[in-house]
Structure formats: C-alpha cells, structure tokens
Amino acid sequence: MTGHVAVVDLGYGDAGKGTVVDHLCSLGDVRAVLRFNGGAQAAHNVITEDGRHHTFAQFGSGTLRGVPTHLTRFMVVDPLALAGEAAALGDPYHLLTVDADALLATPWHRAANRRREAGRGAERHGSCGMGVGETMAYAERHPDAPRVGDVLSPSRLRQRLAAVRDVLGDCGVPVDDVVDAFTAFGETVRIVGSEHTDRILAEGRCVFEGAQGVLLDEWRGWHPHTTWSTTTFDNALALCPSLTRLGVVRTYTTRHGAGPFVTESDELDLPERHNGRDPWQGPFRTGHFDAVAHRYAVEVAGGVDALAITHLDVPERCPGLRIVDSYRVGSHRAGYEIWDRIEPGPFRDLEHQEALGARLAAARPGRMTRPADWCDAISARLGAPVMLESWGPLSSDKKLR
Template sequence: MMKGKWTDVMVNVHSPYIDPHDPKNSMRTTKPIDKNSSDTLRKQEQHPWSSCHHPTRSACNASRSSGPCTCRKCTQDGGRPSWWSWPSCGRQAWSDHRNRTAYGRNDAYPGRRGKPYQTNLVLGNLVKGVLAAGLSLAVGLIQRHAISIFDGVRRRHTHLAGLRDVNHLCCVGCWRLSKSQFRGLASEFCWAVCARLPLDRAWPGQQDLELYNTKMSVADGTAEIAVPTGGVNVVLGAQWGDEGKGKLVDVLCDEIEVCARCQGGNNAGHTIVVNGVKYDFHILPSGLVNPNCVNLIGTGVVIHIPAFFAELEAIEKKGLDSTNRIFVSDRCHVVFDFHQKVDALREAELGGKSIGTTHKGIGPAYATKASRSGIRVHHLYDWPEFETRFRRLVEGRKKRYGDFEYDVEAELERYKGLAEKLKPYVVDAVPWMHERIKQNKRILVEGANALMLDLDFGTYPFVTSSNTGIGGVCTGLGLPPQRVNKVWGVVKAYTTRVGAGPFPTEDLGEIGSYLQETGFEWGVTTGRRRRCGWLDLVVVNYSTMVNGYTGFNITKLDVLDDLKEIKVGVAYHYQGKKLESFPADLNLLEKVEVEYVTLPGWQAKTSECRKYEDLPENAQKYIEFIEKFTGVKVEFIGVGAGRDDMVVKN
C-alpha cells in the first residue's frame, strides 16, 4: 500500500538574528528567541550583518536618523535592526565582498578583518563598479515590485500583498549566502524577498510561517508523495483522455484533504482499485476513497442529478461513507434527460460524420449554458423560476425536433423530490474553496478528459464541450492562477483515443491490436474499444505548452514489456516540410506524415518494480527520452493496474 507522509517544517521568522543559510542556526526550531540572552548576543558578534558595518561613525549616526542601527556599538540592547538603514549597511557589505573578491578570499565575510583593500587592483575596481550598479538597480528599480515578479513567493505566501517595499527587509543578512560566498545579485535579491518579507507584519496573528517539505522514499516499499499545501495542485490528462488520471489521484489521495472536480460531467470515467475493491467514478471526485478527504463538484461541472445519486449509492454499497464528504456548487448547470435525448438526435443527424459522444447530454447542457438559457442548481430552490425555465427549454427542443417526446409534468414532479434530496450537498463553492485554501489544506483538483479534447485547444470539433486544461481549473473553481502550485500531466506510455477524430500515430495493424488487448483498452463510461497507436510526443509537447506541467506521470509502461522495439512520434511532416507546431487544421492533420524515433524494447517484466533503479535499462532510457524531448521531469511511472503498481522517480 502506498502511503504518503507529510513533514511539517516550522520556521521561526520573527527574530532578525537568524542566518537562514547557517545549518546550525535556530531557523530549524519554533522556539522563540530571546533577543537579550547571552546566546543571542554571541550570535550578534558572530553574524556579520549584526555587527558594525558602517565605514565611519558619521554614517552610523546618519542611519540612526531614520531608525536604530543594528551594530553593537550603536545598540547594546540587542534591538531589532532598522528597516531603513539597510542601504548604507548594504554598501559596506558590498565593499567587504569586493575586498575578498579582489584577493580571492572565500573565507572572508563582511565584518571580519582582512587585508587592507588595495585600490590599484583593476579587478577589484571592476567588481566594485559592477556590484554598485547592480545594487543601485535592485534598490532603485525593483524594490517595490520584487514580490510581484517572483512567482514562487506569491504562491507560497499568498497572505502577502501584491506589492511590498523591499526596504522592509533586514539589512546585510539578505546579501549573504552559505560559506559567505556570493553567488550573484539576482539570487541574493530573490532570496531576500523570499526569506525576509514574512518579517513584515503582513499576516496579523501569525507567529510562525509554516513551510511544508515533502520527500520521496521507496526504500521500504512505501512512497511519500509530494502534494504541496497553501494552494491548489492539479492532475490533468495530456493526451485524448483515458491516460490513468484516476490512479494518480488515488495514490495522492492518501494525504490530501480536499479533492475537487472542475469541469465535465459524467461522461468521464475511471476505475480505482482499493484493497481489492473496484470503484468506478464518473462524476464523483476520486477523493471519496480517502475517509479524511472532503470533495467538491465545482461550478464548471454539469451535473445529472439522478446519475450523481446512483453513483453515490453504488460506492456506498461497497463500503465508502460519503456523509458530509461530498458537496456540489450551487452554480453548477444541470443536465436533464432531454439533454441526453438531444445528444443522441444530433449524433444521428451527423450520420457518418458524427463526433462519437457518450450520449450523456454533456454537449447540449453546455450549449444551453453558453446560450444563457440553462438551469443551475440554485434554480431548484426557486421553484417558479425553475419551472418557467424548464418548460421553455423543453418547448424549444420540441420545435427543433418535431417528434421529440418528453413528459414535462412527470419530470417536474421528479425534480421536486430530487431538489430536496440534493439540498444538504449544495454549497457556495467559491468561498467554500477559498476558506480551505486559507486553512492551508492539501488540495487536489482532478481534471476530466484531457487537453486534446479541450473545446479551444483540442482537435475541434472532435472534442468535449468544456475546457479540459489548466484554464478550466481556474474558471471551473473560481481560482486565480497564482493559487496553482503543481500541475501533473498524465501521459500514457502509448496513445489511445475514443471516438472519431484525427489520430496521427494510430496503428491499425498488429501493434494496434496488441496494445488494445494487452492494455485492456475499452472505455469505462461507454465500453467502446479505444483506438491505439505509438506515443506521440508532438501531442505531449503541445499539451505541455498549454498546461505548463511541472511533472509527468507515465502510465501503463508494463503494456510495452514484450515489444522488441518501440516507436515514438517526434515530428509531423506535410508536403515535405516539417510542421513547427500541432496544426489546428484537421484536414491537414489527417494528411501529415509522422517522423518516428525507434527505441529498443526491454522485453522484461516491469510490473514488480517499485524503484526507478529496478526498471530495465531500456525502460529507463525510454523514460529519459520523454524527459529530454519535453523538458518535463517524470515523477511517477505506472507499471500495473493496482494502486501499489507505481514507481516514484523524482
């Protein structure tokens, strides 16, 4: 059983007497520091930024005009350093750095006595000029925008305002790194913003800043999975769906506290096996398998209420308790049975050019949403409004399809009961989600479908009717982009597709049949057999551009175990020319010639591997080829159907 463990590192950021790069300092404890203790005063003597850096007494006195100086000569009580004196302290720090640069003294640091500075050294003067210019730029141009341009800080410290004056940082300590070796203005300045801004009283009542550091360890057969806190982490499909997103969510679910669906409906489907029990999920979030996880069906989802309750009953019969653990946004649009009838009628009209929908009514429901005539969950609790909208929608479909039969009165009566049954699950999803972000919950968003089925970026019109990429996460849950931490892209080790549409690497011969049979490639929702072909890295690269994956989960690697050689699509050619990107024109896409790279197979079992080093050498080369081509690190590798059949790489 794979189980995640969280390591909470509490960092005391109150005291100015902490050198964050000293492995022996008190940064590693939550114990408050007594500023007047003898130990603290010794630290002042040891740490260069708390000794006197002023070249003259007059400079020191000048800095005191805007606040107390930090040096022992000026303050004998161990008081906090002046927020406003650091530029003068900084100049002396650069001078000290210049001294050791000129002589190559890596063991020197500001405040330590060294050889007198020799002004006749050209190198020393050059370094002095460059550093002075850099410091001026940092202080004069960047200070008020540092946090707004440093994404990492914004994401981790969402409580901070968008703009902060960097003069609020501590003085020379911001410019010192481990072993007193300077490593560049940019890294120093960004570290200053990251490490010192929490000292500003921007988080009232918060005494300690919580940083979470999750690690990987599979030596004992367990995998500790990284799911950062303080924001939203996302799992998305990188191809045409059916990549195995549910399994990764299941593995991550051990430690997450909130799991959310952001788009789609019950047209999506995946299977999770827990302790030998198989659960089929369509509209419900997979977080229900974790008894400590609450789940949300977000605003971007279209919900068929009878299917919602049928799925709940099915998993509860298998032992999962959903009480107070599943909630539905009051802004969700409702899928009705007449939407499903319209879905089937539209497909019939298209004949041989049908898209190949699931007939779940998802497209027609999103169509009424886009036309502003749809019905949302909150309308169920304003019955006159609901009834008016419902009758209008049905009448419109009857006019469009002459033989459209639908019992309006019976359906209205049914939804009176469903409305009351659904009421305990309904929440205002935007404050619901943001409240949990403020509580620093471990949040995971489970994307449905995949990027190549996205309404805007997929192979339109052979797509679903929602935004299946990272944009759908933000709009479907009411989240600003800076709330997103990690984005895992799930990539099958080969490529599959359900329904019609272009598929450049599809194999209609022996390999396609082998992948279909060995990989058990038929849909969870429809039962239809999936089309199969080689891995298409043109698709994966395009998907990466749109979604910005921070890591990959390669799934079903074990399906390739018996192949002597494996092909990977790396480029498209049309009329003798290489295409620079994935084309929007489907007529062109149908005619492209795929450029393949052939890699040797490994012809060995991977299903029993649990460490990356245990994988066959050629399997490792296959993974590393994907990493090199896409520029995205592979973090997880699926080698079987079970939740334990996962190799953690990074």
Template sequence: MANVTVIGAQWGDEGKGKIVDWLAERADIVVRFQGGHNAGHTLVVDGKVYKLSLLPSGIVRGTLSVIGNGVVLDPWHFRDEVAKLAAQDVAITPDNLQIAETCPLILPFHRDLDGLREDASGAGKIGTTRRGIGPAYEDKVGRRAIRVCDLAHLDDLGPQLDRLLAHHDALRAGFGEAPIDRARLLADLAEIADVILPFASPVWRTLGEARAQGKRILFEGAQGVLLDVDHGTYPFVTSSNTVAGTAASGSGLGPSAPGFVLGIVKAYTTRVGSGPFPTELEDETGTRLGERGHEFGTVTGRKRRCGWFDAVLVRQSAAVSGITGIALTKLDVLDGFAELRICTGYDLDGRHYDYLPPHPNDQARVKPIYETIEGWSESTAGARSWADLPAQAIKYIRRVEELIRCPVALVSTSPERDDTILVRDPFQD
C-alpha cells in the same frame, strides 16, 4: 504546501484515477472542476475496483470531495452513482461531498438531443457518449440552464423554463420529436431536488477557507487536453475546457488555484471515439497494445484505438496547459517489445510540422515521423524504484522527457496504487 492539479495530457483514459487516488490520500480536499459523467475513472484500492464517472476520486477514501461549478451535473446519475458506491460500503454524505450551488443540470432532453444529433450525423459523428454533456454546456452558455440552486425555487422557474423549452422544442421539432412535457419535467425535478439539495454548498467559500488554512487541495481533471474545446482536435472534442487553468474558473478559487500541474501520460497513445490519430496502429501491434493495456472505456466500454507514443502531441499539451511534470503510466504494457517507436514530428505534403496543424483535414492527413528505440524483455510490472527498471526502460523514459520538454514526476507500473515510482513530489514542490 502547493495545490496540485491533475489533468490528462492526451485524449483521456491515461490512468488519472489511480494517480488521483494515490495523491488523494495526502490531500485535504479533492475537486472536480469540469466535464460531467462522461469521464470515467477506475480505482483499484486493496484489490477492490471502484468505477467513478461523476464523483471525485477522493470520495472512496473519505477525503472531502467537491463538484465545482464548471461541472455539468446529471442529478439522476448522481443519485445512482452514490447508491452504487454505497453498495460497496462507501458512505457519501454532505459531510464529505459538496456540490456547487451554481452547477448547471443535465436534463433528460439533453440526453435525447445528444443521441438525435449523433444518429443524424452519419460519417460525421463526433463520437460523444450520448449523455447530454454538450447540450447542457450549450444551455449554460446560452443562459438557459437550470442550475442546482434552482431546485430550491421550482415555483419561480416559469420564465427560465419558457426560454429553455422554446429553444429545445424548436430543435426537437426539426428531428420530428414531440415537445418536452413541461409538467413531467417539473415533477421529475421536484422529486430529485431532495436528493441533490442537501449537498448544495457555496464551494468557492469552502475552498477559499481551506486555502487560507494551508490545506492541500487536489484538482481532478476529466478527459484530456487533446479533447479541450479550444486546444483539442476540434470538432472531435468535449464541450468544456480541460486545460489546467479551468481549475480556477471551474471551482471559484481564482487564477493561482492550479499549483503544481501534473499531466498524466500513457507510455503509448490511445483514443476513444472519432477524430484524427496520427500514430494509430491498425495492425497486430495495435491489437497487442490494446489487449495488454485492457483498453476499454470505463464509462462506455468502447474499445480504445491504440498507437505509438506521440511526443509532438504531448509536448503541445504540456505547453498549452502549463504542465509542471508528468506521470507516465502503463509502462509495463511495453514490456517484451523488441523495438519501440516514438513520433517526433509530422510530414504533410512534404512540409515538416513540430506541432499538430489546426485544421481537421490536415490533422487527418499528417504522416508521423518516427524515431526507433530498442525495447526491453524484462518485466517492469510492479516496479517501485528506478533500480527495479531495466536500463532500456529508463532510456525510454529519459527520451520521452527530452522530446516533450517536461520532466517525469511519477512512473506508474501497474493499476495498483503503490506500484508507483516517485521522482518529484507534487505536494512538496
């Protein structure tokens, strides 16, 4: 059976949690392969709501879950998220959760630096979650990071701490902040080590053995392709690669790892934080989409910006990430609109674009070119087959497929996991 990789094909918040949960019941392993605890997934299982930001979504169902080496791990947040789920009767042990031994750690001064930069940026803010994700990835690339495996060798950490603190103390001095308290940092690491180390494992080996045994592996992406550090709306992006290919490097399973790539796509468009958004609606329609879709960030609670479906962006996401099929979510939010609009291209100073130009100034200035489609008055909420959908809703879906040049594999019509129309089974592809 094929592996499946689930990624967001817009700016994140597309409803990946429900889809991953729906697939996780049929998977043997669920793997997070990039990002950190800035990724929010909300699961609704038997009417009970679970909010995850670091742990793989499979953990709620007891599926073996893996945090891969491509993730940056905040050990204190990990401790708290495990405790929160334990209070909801979700048991998390080394038998159902493994953390890559080579995961870089997010440390308290990473969070400090993230916030200091945002506060000093004024109108140029990136709009980060201030959780230290970016600074932790910087230390990884700069070969300064403290990793999970280092927690078992704290007595040998001196040279690495020298390099790490020399870098960060200089940055902190520029913001008028005191140097990092080395003794306190070591004490904090010693305290948290006992929480993390029982879960530490060579996950590349676990995954390799699982693949050799023909087990189904589900890779769970965070954020969305338009936030990819290479392919997104730079610099208003996250600090990791969010495209499907990262499932290989972020897990240690190799280039054939992704399998069927399922891109999650809302039936409209949303974005949290700063950055260009060509189809954004700052009017009653945008407000209506936000209210009907309950558009608030899982991690931050920030209100999401809303707009019409942008086929140009999704087509570009599908191309750069090798998407096999899409899961179209939140179709029911469009119920009752007399007319719907889809962006099919951009105009920039009289020049037509069928892709998003790379420069942020151009991205901010493009004008969407719209196609208008008749809406529907009937409800699609809870639909579980094509027969349950209004004819105009089906026409909308088919037009989306044509414009993004990618087939629909699933349609989601509510937050409930079973309110899903299966067109093409990713695990049987």
C-alpha cells in the same frame, strides 16, 4: 509533495487521471478533490489494493479513501447520474459539496445530444451521449439555464426545466418528475456558494482532478472532434493561481472515438481492460506515443511543472511500441512536409482548428524510436521532470521520484 496540485491529461483522455489522483490521496493530508471541468461523461478508473473497482464520473477519485469531493462552478452536474454513482459507492453524500453556480444537465439535454450525434451518421463527432455539450451550448444561448442552486427553489426550477424542454424538445420525461428528483438531490447534498472553494483551499492541500484531455479541449483540440469543456489547467488556475501543474501521459497514445490520430496502429498488441467500443464514442483506439501532439498539449496548456507517466509496464510486453518524434504531412505527389511541432493557432479560432485537424487526419508518423528508458525519453521530449511513475493499476504500483 506539498501544496495544491492539478492533474490534467495531456492526450485524448484515458491516460490514468483517476489512478493518479487516488495515489496522491493515498499519501495523506488531502483536504479535498476539486473537479473543475466536464461532467458525468468522465470515466476515471480506480482499483483498490483489496480489488475494489470503481469508474468515477462526478465523485472525485479520492472517494474510496474518504477524501471529500467539491464540484466547482465549472462542472456540469447531472443529479440523476450522480445518484447512480452514489449508490454504487455506498451513498457517500457526506463527502460531497456542490457549487450553486454549476450548470445542471437534464434528460432533455441528454436526449438532444443523442439525437444530434446519431443524426451525423458516419460523421459523428465522438460524443459520450451524456448531454454535457448540449448543456454548455444551451447555457451560452440562455442566461436562465438551470443551475444547481435552482434546486432549492422548486418553482424557479420547474420554470427553467420547462424552458429547456420547450427549446430542446420533449423526451417523454415529465417535468414534475425531474423537479421531484432534483429537489431530492438538493435535500441530500450540501450546496454551497463560491466562497467555499477558497475556504477549503485555505484549510489544507487539495487535488484538482481534470476530465478528458488537452487534445480534446474545446478551443485547442481538433474541431469538431472535441469536448465542450476547457480541459487545460485554466479553470483550476482561475480557482487557485498557485498550484503544481501535473500532466498525465501513458507510454502509448489512445483515443476513444472519432477524430485525427496520427500514431494509431493496429499492429500493436495493446489490450485494454477498462475501455472498449461503446455505442456513442465508438472504438477505443491505440497507437505509438505521440511526442508531437503531446508537446503541443504542453504548449497550449501553458506548460507543466511535472509529469505522471502511466502504463510503464506496457513497453516490456509490447516490443513494437515506439515514440513518434515527427509527422509526414501532405501527399507523396505534392511532397511531404516534416512536422516535429504543431504550431498553436489563435485562441478560440475554430476554423483554424478544423483545418488543422483535416491536415492531421492525413498525416502519418515520421521518425520513430524505441527508448531504453521511457521515463527519461518522455521527460526530455516534453521538457518536464517526471514526478510520478505508474507501473500498474494499483496505488502500490506507483512511486514518486
């Protein structure tokens, strides 16, 4: 593999982006991993050959191999969560650079996020409770939203943090304590300008590591059960117009939390080692491979150049697993429509996406097949060649085609 590559999940997240990025970094000659969306709510699992396990949130998934991480201007940076992750990794701050224009997530964003989600009761959207969406929403309404570069000016930082507190409400954390913590963050990490991204791209091959999945995209997912983040290749392409677009899928489809999931099935034996129910996202749900939704993801993401297919060992252990090639949409009384394609709506039309989600919530699997070769079958359905096969959690369980 040569040139820059962007790794994007084509599902609802949890397809294995972390382990794919780790493997790409294991091949050598990677200058840096660039994070280009989301924030501390990411959970990318990497297991090394000697058994070390880490769930990456803000550090790139090549960190255990000594590959530097750059948090681009599209990230929402949480210095408090980053400190905890750094401690678990042995404080690899020397491997980290952060764009000064990236937004800062604060305790007030997190508290407001959790209040809002808890207030929805049974109608929860599926938040991770980390305040990333609240940070993005606040920044849309307030041009003076705190950014990473503000930590270099304690007076300006204090003013902007106090404004966040006043708008979102007190959460019991003194502003001065956050100023001290964020200032210490600024003294520890290397904060850079936007030109740094161009510099490292010119210095060597880079891997862009996405977060969440295309089916959770803020504009293309099933609103309101989405993330406040652009999960397609768009941000990566804005930073680097020439790269390989690598889409990641599992051999089965998963969804963590609420929202439409047409191929969900309680009859499949699909135990999950690193995901489960949590108080904010809710249950970890599994089902048959959803070729219809994944084709939609490829289309709205602007296409993919290649695929990485993970969990290829699972179909052998799960004889009931199938590929769903169509949906039955509607009711028996009114008559079903058969969909083998989800037609994309107008960009940024959330009313359309919400109506589409409502229809998908009532849809059921249509035609289902069990392929003899899962790689060939998924490749044919998504219209892209398979570049990487993953047969287990370790880098040694993977092979390039």
